[in-house]
Amino acid sequence: MPLSTKLDKRNEEIKIYINGEFFHRDQAKISVFDSGFLLGDGIWEGIRLVNNSWLFLDEHLDRLLVTRGNKIKPFQQPSLSKDGINLVIIMEHSEEHPNTDGVKLVTVPQVRGLPMSQDPKLNSHSKLNCIIACIQANKSGGDEALMLDPLGFVNTTNSCNFFIVKNGEVWTSTGDYCMNGITRLKVIEICKNNKIPICEKNFSLVDVYSSQEAFITGTLGSLTQVTNVDDRLIGNVNHGWPVTEKLRKLYKDLIYAQ
Numbered sequence: 001m002p003l004s005t006k007l008d009k010r011n012e013e014i015k016i017y018i019n020g021e022f023f024h025r026d027q028a029k030i031s032v033f034d035s036g037f038l039l040g041d042g043i044w045e046g047i048r049l050v051n052n053s054w055l056f057l058d059e060h061l062d063r064l065l066v067t068r069g070n071k072i073k074p075f076q077q078p079s080l081s082k083d084g085i086n087l088v089i090i091m092e093h094s095e096e097h098p099n100t101d102g103v104k105l106v107t108v109p110q111v112r113g114l115p116m117s118q119d120p121k122l123n124s125h126s127k128l129n130c131i132i133a134c135i136q137a138n139k140s141g142g143d144e145a146l147m148l149d150p151l152g153f154v155n156t157t158n159s160c161n162f163f164i165v166k167n168g169e170v171w172t173s174t175g176d177y178c179m180n181g182i183t184r185l186k187v188i189e190i191c192k193n194n195k196i197p198i199c200e201k202n203f204s205l206v207d208v209y210s211s212q213e214a215f216i217t218g219t220l221g222s223l224t225q226v227t228n229v230d231d232r233l234i235g236n237v238n239h240g241w242p243v244t245e246k247l248r249k250l251y252k253d254l255i256y257a258q
């Protein structure tokens with residue numbers, strides 16, 4: 001798991017925002033007729049507050065659509081949602097401590113597919129595909145699943161974007177079949193601005209197994225190094241993950257400069 005699942009005492013008393021009102025977390029409830037609850041019909045965003053400023057807020061709001069609201073019957077037809085959207089904000093404290101142990105990935109058969117099935121660029125409420133992938137990886141001793149695209153090229157993990165470092169170049173997928181993460185975008189920009197060669201390209205598991213470093217990216221975890229893919233060690237325990245470390249530092253500088 002790239003993020004710490006440890007409970008933070010400060011979150012015990014937080015208030016949750018639901019459609020214009022605030023509720024103690026124990027009282028925060030949504031209707032069982034909510035489209036997101038019933039059918040996964042909604043979009044969500046994970047946004048980070050650093051030094052009282054929302055990170056990359058415009059990019060996050062561009063991706064956000066919320067749930068289609070309460071339905072008058074538990075059927076798919078969108079017109080059965082009569083009362084407008086449901087908007088929920090869960091704002092939690094989170095310690096910033098990079099996962100220095102790194103993560104272990106396992107390749108799974110589930111893919112993030114073509115836009116004509118469920119567009120893999122949507123941050124949909126329905127994470128079932130990704131959760132099944134994660135369970136599959138967990139059962140095989142992994143923290144997170146490495147997912148391929150429909151053509152068999154390396155794509156993404158179930159909850160983060162994936163990068164490798166090969167012969168001084170940073171590689172990530174073309175972005176056609178994965179969530180186009182905002183952290184992914186910022187890492188690509190950082191590479192370009194710092195003359196670190198970056199390629200958005202198709203590559204295969206063979207490239208991953210022979211890479212010098214690998215890391216995953218996401219809003220809450222920033223950059224986390226990958227230590228193992230399918231029982232192959234990635235990186236060098238003696239020399240660390242120098243490119244990942246450099247990018248992690250540049251990303252931290254960027255977010256604290258906001």
Ligand SMILES: Cc1ncc(COP(=O)(O)O)c(C=O)c1O
Nearest residue numbers: 159160161179181182183218219
């Ligand atoms: C499947 C998937 N990939 C990547 C990401 C990372 O995106 P971001 O960097 O915008 O947090 C997420 C975050 O929700 C995700 O669910």
